[in-house]
Amino acid sequence: MPNLHKWRNRLFGNDLFGKTQFRFTLQYSLLLSLLLFLFIAIVYTLLYILIWNDQEQRLNKLLDKEIHALQGPLYAEVLNKKFDKPGERAFELSGDQAFYYIIDTLGNTVTGTEIQKELRAQVFDLIRTGALSASALEKIELQTYDEPLPHLRKANDRQQRILYMVGSRLLYRDGQLVGTLYAGKNVDFQKHLLQWLPAVLLGVTLLFQTLVVWLSWLMSRQAMIPIRQAYMRQQQFVTDASHELRTPLSVLLASIEALRIEDVPANDSFEQRVLEGIKDEVQRMIRLTGNLLLLARKDSGQAMLHNAWFDLAGVAVQTADRMSLLAAEKQIRLVLEAPDELRVCLDQEKIVQLLVILLENAIKYTTAGGSVKLIVAHKYAPPKGKFVLEVRDTGVGIPEEELPRIFDRFYRVDKSRSRQMGGHGLGLAIAKHIVEECGGTILVESRPGEGSVFKVEMADMLSPSER
Template sequence: MDIELKLKGSWIDWRRADGDLFAMTRNRLTLQYSGMLILFLSLFIIVVYILLYGVIWREQRAALGKIADSEFQVLKQWIEHGGDSRRPPPREVEDAFLISNDQSFYYLIGDGDNVQLGGELQSQLREQVMHAVSLGLFEKDDYTQISMQTFSGGTAHDAQFLVTARELVLNGSQSSTLYIGKEVTFQHNLFRWLLILLVGMALLFFVLAIWFSYWMSRKAMVPIARSYARQKEFAADASHELRTPLSVLLTSIEVLQLELEESAADTPLVNNILSGMKQEVGSVTNLAGDLLQLARSDFGELVLSRSVFNAGLTAEKVVDRLRPLAEPKHLAIELDAPAGLMIEWDEEKFAQLLTLLVDNAVKYTPENGAVQVRLADMTVKGERILTVEVKDNGIGIVPEALPRIFDRFYRQDKSRTRQTGGHGLGLAIANNIVSASRGTIHAESVVGRGTTFTVRLPL
């Protein structure tokens, strides 16, 4: 069974992907640095908050528990010495219970919610505590934080209370329960404001972390940028310097070929050598030109020279020029372009872009195949767009290679390099041309069935 591998590639927006390589790297480093700093700061703030929360509330519970234990022991001793827990305790037991800042209320509640002993800072608390008891909100032998209302100057205020409950047991059965509570509104508000303060400090530190990370990433990119600039200058200078001697060599070879033709000497070996030399010199000349153009684009020197021209007519000239390359493989190059398609763009770069895409399609399409070139004019969100589509039925591109086809010197199958020719720079140059116009390029491929390149150029 044939397995169809198909990848409908993603649009590559060169305004983002190739606009500024160092800016992208710097932003990535900034995100990494700031991400680590923010993570550590967040963990630090969380740990500090949890530790403070645990320590303070543990102290509050311990203080309340100490009072509850002391008063509970008084009640327990009274019962053990013959006291009746179903009746109110005597005065000496009641004197052991004091209302203070550490004890806002206490209630000894027997069967039927009968208050046998009680006291509070404000009388309004008793009704609220009894309501909470009836709802079963307080855990026995544990601590419960509950919201109730206090009154000051006739105005009600929300307050927080920490309550503990202890059971009195007589003859193995519960006889009454002691409820003791203290107001912890200050501690509750303290942690609320502490949380707000920590969040505010965290936001401030996050901004500082991002700024510091950006500064660090800029410092880290300085030597890399300098080295990269030197490499680009070297590539540009070397490519420029190579073109002159290569042109001289090419001219010399052509003169030698002309001399041999005029001498009428039958020297097929020399002719073959000269033809091979001419082909290799031409290949190196093209490589030097491609490297020079890429170096110029790296320096931002690739600028479109706009003029009004007939895109269909220019495309027809490109196709006619490339048909001799397709004839040995019996390939058909078909052009579909609207008549009188006038655009304002760089005609030379448009022709070069078409040449690169069509030449690439011819190289990777087997014999008796077809290459289709289609131009379309459309309007997207009020902006005029020229769509260029080059489709072939060649060998296709495997999914893992598709994301890299625009990389410089990348070849999907390096063993085919000598067969197809080129140096793996054509698509990289095509992308630079697209980038100069803030356009997009899209690759769609089915292995064994062909590839479609779609370019959208804003006009």
């Protein structure tokens, strides 16, 4: 038992994920093993039925063929002793026929032969005792020798018991019962095949069991990947959120303490600076907690859209006007390209938030003298339409290796610079959430030093008047 724990710890680890993966592997192994054994049992059962059904059909076909021949002129030839000469037989012996006998109603043998002479006495004993049914096929074991051909027996000839399938047919002539035909075939090979087949299937099962365990381990490892990633994201989320919340709270506490210590006139510049600092940090906390609440609702499935028809072009103009003040402070030119009117049915508040996030992000990472362009357009390709939002900037750009992660929560390409700019790393994560919630897609193209392009597409949102 200690060796099992050591092996488990080495292969899966001793942490929570390792133990969970071990349980998954065990569950997958048991499930796949059960399915494998069930499959083997079904295969064996089907083979068993098919093999014996095939032998029964062969023997029945043989009996029907021979009884049909006896109902014709062949029976008269048998009665005239035509087939009593050595080497002459009414029916030939083959792999499907080891013996045949025609017994009249008085129990006398009309004709018959066998592949081994030892069979005759044993079959006749079974006929006399009524062990052979006249209406069904029977499987019986008879004592024979290894050598099937008639030859002079020797003392060292080895005897064995062979399984035969025996059947019978009643013989009628002119409506009168005149005898019974008995015929049998060797089915010992089929018996041994069905005896060895479970062992072979069990061996194959044990061989595949190793493959099952390996596949179970792979499946459990793949199943643990999203769990590990979700757990790590949650851990990072909690850590970063705690840090982000602790910093403004510390500043707020220090500012309050400073107000308590300093006894200055109400119009003093120091008091004004402290109050402004408190105001900024409180606003920062409100934005952060609002973003956290939005993402928390998304994770819990509580987020809801309040769709209504509104003019997207007009909303874009108003949003651009608001953001132009921020752009002017950094000496950045903000340009809007939009149609006169573009009516869509969406959650207006969410769309405004999306525009603010994208524009604020573009302005934040664009240096003085640069430009940010907001493009609002609609495309219509019957029977569906879509509208496009694009935000282009001439900012610092994003390295190619960082592009897949920019929509992750609390992720920043340059963490130190982002903190100085007052960012939390939640904006783009929220933007992606809004786009996906509205059934759209968001893509980004960027090169360091050349700027970035964020492109949003949403389908089937145009009003009937625009189509």
